[in-house]
Amino acid sequence: MTTKIFVCMGTSGISSGAEEVVRIFEQELEKHNVIDTCKIVRTGDRGLFRDVLVDIITPKLGRITYEYIKPENVPQIVEEHILGETPVKKFQAGEDYQQFFADQKRIVLSNCGEIDPENIEEYIASRGYDALKKIFAITPDQIIESVEKSGLKGRGGAGFSTGLKWKFCKNAQGNPKYIVCNADEGDPGAFMDRSILEGDPHSVIEGMIIAGYAIGATQGVVYCRAEYPLAIKRLNKAISQAKEKGFLGANILGNNFSFDITIAQGAGAFVCGEETALLASIEGRRGMPKPKPPFPAQQGLWGKPTVINNVETFANVRHIIMHGAEWFSSVGTQNSKGTKVFALAGKIKNTGLAEVPMGTTIRQLIYGPGGGMVRKKIGFKAVQMGGPSGGCLPESLLDIPIDYESLNRTGAIMGSGGIIIMDQKTCMVDVARYFLAFTVEESCGKCVPCRIGLKRMLEVLEEITAGRGKEEHLDFLQEMGESIKETALCGLGNTAPNPVLTTLKYFKDEYIAHIKEKKCPAGVCVDLLKFEVIQEKCVKCGQCYKVCPVGAVEWKKKEYAAINKEKCTKCKSCIMACEFGAIE
Amino acid sequence: MKTVDLCDVKKIVQRYRDKKGVLIPLLQEIQSEYGFVPEESVNVISKELGIFPVEIYGILTFYAQFYLVPRGKYTIRVCQGTACYIMGGKEILDHISNKLGVEVDGTTNDGLFSLERVACLGCCGMGPVVVVGEDFHGRCTIQEGEKILEEYRVKGTE
Numbered sequence: 131m132t133t134k135i136f137v138c139m140g141t142s143g144i145s146s147g148a149e150e151v152v153r154i155f156e157q158e159l160e161k162h163n164v165i166d167t168c169k170i171v172r173t174g175d176r177g178l179f180r181d182v183l184v185d186i187i188t189p190k191l192g193r194i195t196y197e198y199i200k201p202e203n204v205p206q207i208v209e210e211h212i213l214g215e216t217p218v219k220k221f222q223a224g225e226d227y228q229q230f231f232a233d234q235k236r237i238v239l240s241n242c243g244e245i246d247p248e249n250i251e252e253y254i255a256s257r258g259y260d261a262l263k264k265i266f267a268i269t270p271d272q273i274i275e276s277v278e279k280s281g282l283k284g285r286g287g288a289g290f291s292t293g294l295k296w297k298f299c300k301n302a303q304g305n306p307k308y309i310v311c312n313a314d315e316g317d318p319g320a321f322m323d324r325s326i327l328e329g330d331p332h333s334v335i336e337g338m339i340i341a342g343y344a345i346g347a348t349q350g351v352v353y354c355r356a357e358y359p360l361a362i363k364r365l366n367k368a369i370s371q372a373k374e375k376g377f378l379g380a381n382i383l384g385n386n387f388s389f390d391i392t393i394a395q396g397a398g399a400f401v402c403g404e405e406t407a408l409l410a411s412i413e414g415r416r417g418m419p420k421p422k423p424p425f426p427a428q429q430g431l432w433g434k435p436t437v438i439n440n441v442e443t444f445a446n447v448r449h450i451i452m453h454g455a456e457w458f459s460s461v462g463t464q465n466s467k468g469t470k471v472f473a474l475a476g477k478i479k480n481t482g483l484a485e486v487p488m489g490t491t492i493r494q495l496i497y498g499p500g501g502g503m504v505r506k507k508i509g510f511k512a513v514q515m516g517g518p519s520g521g522c523l524p525e526s527l528l529d530i531p532i533d534y535e536s537l538n539r540t541g542a543i544m545g546s547g548g549i550i551i552m553d554q555k556t557c558m559v560d561v562a563r564y565f566l567a568f569t570v571e572e573s574c575g576k577c578v579p580c581r582i583g584l585k586r587m588l589e590v591l592e593e594i595t596a597g598r599g600k601e602e603h604l605d606f607l608q609e610m611g612e613s614i615k616e617t618a619l620c621g622l623g624n625t626a627p628n629p630v631l632t633t634l635k636y637f638k639d640e641y642i643a644h645i646k647e648k649k650c651p652a653g654v655c656v657d658l659l660k661f662e663v664i665q666e667k668c669v670k671c672g673q674c675y676k677v678c679p680v681g682a683v684e685w686k687k688k689e690y691a692a693i694n695k696e697k698c699t700k701c702k703s704c705i706m707a708c709e710f711g712a713i714e
Numbered sequence: 715m716k717t718v719d720l721c722d723v724k725k726i727v728q729r730y731r732d733k734k735g736v737l738i739p740l741l742q743e744i745q746s747e748y749g750f751v752p753e754e755s756v757n758v759i760s761k762e763l764g765i766f767p768v769e770i771y772g773i774l775t776f777y778a779q780f781y782l783v784p785r786g787k788y789t790i791r792v793c794q795g796t797a798c799y800i801m802g803g804k805e806i807l808d809h810i811s812n813k814l815g816v817e818v819d820g821t822t823n824d825g826l827f828s829l830e831r832v833a834c835l836g837c838c839g840m841g842p843v844v845v846v847g848e849d850f851h852g853r854c855t856i857q858e859g860e861k862i863l864e865e866y867r868v869k870g871t872e
């Protein structure tokens with residue numbers, strides 16, 4: 131093999147047409163009789179959304195990355211690059227691509243987009259299962275000590291020390307014990323766990339086996355949301371390959387330790403990401419949370435001691451075992467160690483997964499890997515961190531370091547690492563309403579504060595966005611939010627008011643504009659919009675005309691646009707398209 | 715409504731006998747066989763496995779994934795994750811709902827389309843995302859949404 135062709139084929143690669151790209155590569159390589167000297171590697175997604183990403187490695191040219199590749203580009207690439215040994219400049223990944231990866235420290239994602247996740251040999255070649263081979267020479271207690279000393283905290287949201295959790299479980303009474311991997315990833319805006327499972331499933335399996343050995347469990351369960359069919363397929367394949375190789379199953383690698391993993395599929399309930407609800411769901415019941423204690427480490431699956439960790443948490447474990455606790459804790463801040471994978475999305479140039487050391491500032495993340503705002507004219511307004519449990523932070527807080535403590539002080543949270551960047555065209559009141567509508571929908575209904583309190587808050591927000599807000603509503607939201615935080619049964623209710631409380635804290639002006647002036651400054655809340663063109667701002671570009679799906683915008687070249695209200699369906703396509711804020 | 719052939723349900727249920735925690739995977743398998751969970755199958759499960767129907771309905775109504783009525787030929791899922799939402803996913807959903815004349819979770823009278831909202835598909839970088847069947851359509855707009863509908867309408871009635 132002299133030439134390697136990598137094609138990123140996670141969910142996003144495939145949905146952008148990666149399969150067809152591969153098919154054409156095969157066809158072209160065949161046609162030119164070079165298929166025997168080329169190897170196509172189907173990798174997971176590398177983290178950056180660039181439709182289909184293709185890397186070609188040849189002895190002479192080294193590694194060259196192409197982005198936004200379409201099937202029809204492939205013949206040219208094969209002819210010029212592979213046969214002619216000259217890269218095709220116009221498809222080559224540009225500066226943005228380089229910038230996206232420049233400041234990352236990829237530990238958990240090191241294999242994503244670099245190996246074929248369906249081929250265990252490639253994982254092994256990347257030192258996969260080396261950590262597993264190492265543990266049999268040390269005691270379970272030494273493993274737990276090492277994980278504890280590394281400072282690894284759970285990446286699923288709460289940020290509890292992983293080593294301590296393992297220690298509690300190991301010392302708990304009861305047999306058998308279980309390892310559960312939380313792959314429910316329900317936060318809208320988070321997709322790191324999916325990418326890890328799709329791109330490097332063995333790293334999660336290896337972490338789970340090591341955890342099993344450490345606490346004395348023989349059975350592991352991955353609870354994966356049903357919306358991730360590709361992740362489930364690759365995980366299944368990885369499990370059976372690991373069994374064939376003797377990394378899973380009875381007497382692993384000839385030692386007196388057996389461990390097996392099964393997969394349980396979620397059925398579409400956000401609350402099942404909460405650990406006690408998740409366990410109820412695996413047991414075949416409605417996913418309703420339970421009061422803690424007892425914690426799952428004491429009484430978990432089927433009432434037995436259970437360690438439940440997040441996908442990314444498990445994926446870190448092999449690196450700690452291989453390189454040692456000191457190595458791991460040398461990255462990060464005083465209290466938050468290692469790296470964290472963040473999912474960047476929204477109105478930002480480079481959307482995707484970026485793994486950076488803890489302690490990186492939000493600004494570094496947005497303007498480094500993120501590449502800044504997509505539409506510079508419209509400008510930054512807020513960053514939403516931690517999904518429905520998190521908060522919206524303004525420009526003035528962008529320089530705080532991303533670690534568990536600093537974020538908690540702002541009212542946002544690390545959460546699972548979803549970061550949505552919002553510009554001036556995003557309405558903060560509407561965002562608060564959006565998240566609350568989500569949590570109201572997903573509340574399991576077991577406790578009153580969450581079931582009724584959130585609903586009342588949502589009703590008030592709907593009044594405000596509809597232009598019927600009153601000043602006393604703001605105090606109501608504040609008080610109700612604070613008391614739900616105090617009194618709800620589980621993390622869902624405890625954190626659900628955060629999007630409202632943080633927007634009240636940092637963007638109160640916007641609430642007041644809705645209530646007093648009956649205006650939505652961002653141009654989002656339909657009931658407060660007039661759908662009229664402001665001629666002083668209109669530059670006569672016709673963007674609004676082009677995007678209107680019902681032909682309600684009247685415009686001719688060099689003339690102001692006008693909106694025919696009889697035809698208008700208030701879909702806001704024109705407002706979203708206008709870069710000049712000329713439609714109100 | 716035509717009656718449902720329950721042979722497959724019986725076959726499927728047999729494989730879940732004497733195991734614990736089977737209800738969710740069992741119902742998932744029945745749904746993937748029939749496209750929904752037929753009412754009659756609940757009685758079969760109840761009898762065969764000795765589980766009260768109320769418990770089975772408890773599961774079916776708690777989890778958003780389960781359907782108790784048949785679905786359209788194509789399921790249109792419009793992502794309402796945060797990124798898709800702020801990029802205009804809500805407006806696309808409303809528009810499609812209007813165009814088809816069905817509410818979210820409804821099915822068109824001709825049985826061609828079912829419309830759903832989904833909390834997040836994890837493709838936030840491609841937002842707003844519309845999925846028809848298994849096909850993803852990224853960076854969608856209202857106009858493209860209409861085009862996609864038309865494509866499937868033609869395909870579905872061929």
Ligand SMILES: Cc1cc2nc3c(=O)[nH]c(=O)nc-3n(C[C@H](O)[C@H](O)[C@H](O)COP(=O)(O)O)c2cc1C
Pocket residue numbers: 283284285286287288289290292312313314315316317400401402403404405406438439440441443546620621622
């Ligand atoms: C409503 C709710 C949803 C949650 N969703 C997830 C999830 O999708 N994935 C996850 O790993 N943890 C989720 N968690 C956190 C889990 O309860 C638990 O803390 C975590 O799985 C522990 O693993 P870790 O210590 O490795 O983070 C959620 C918590 C709550 C309250």
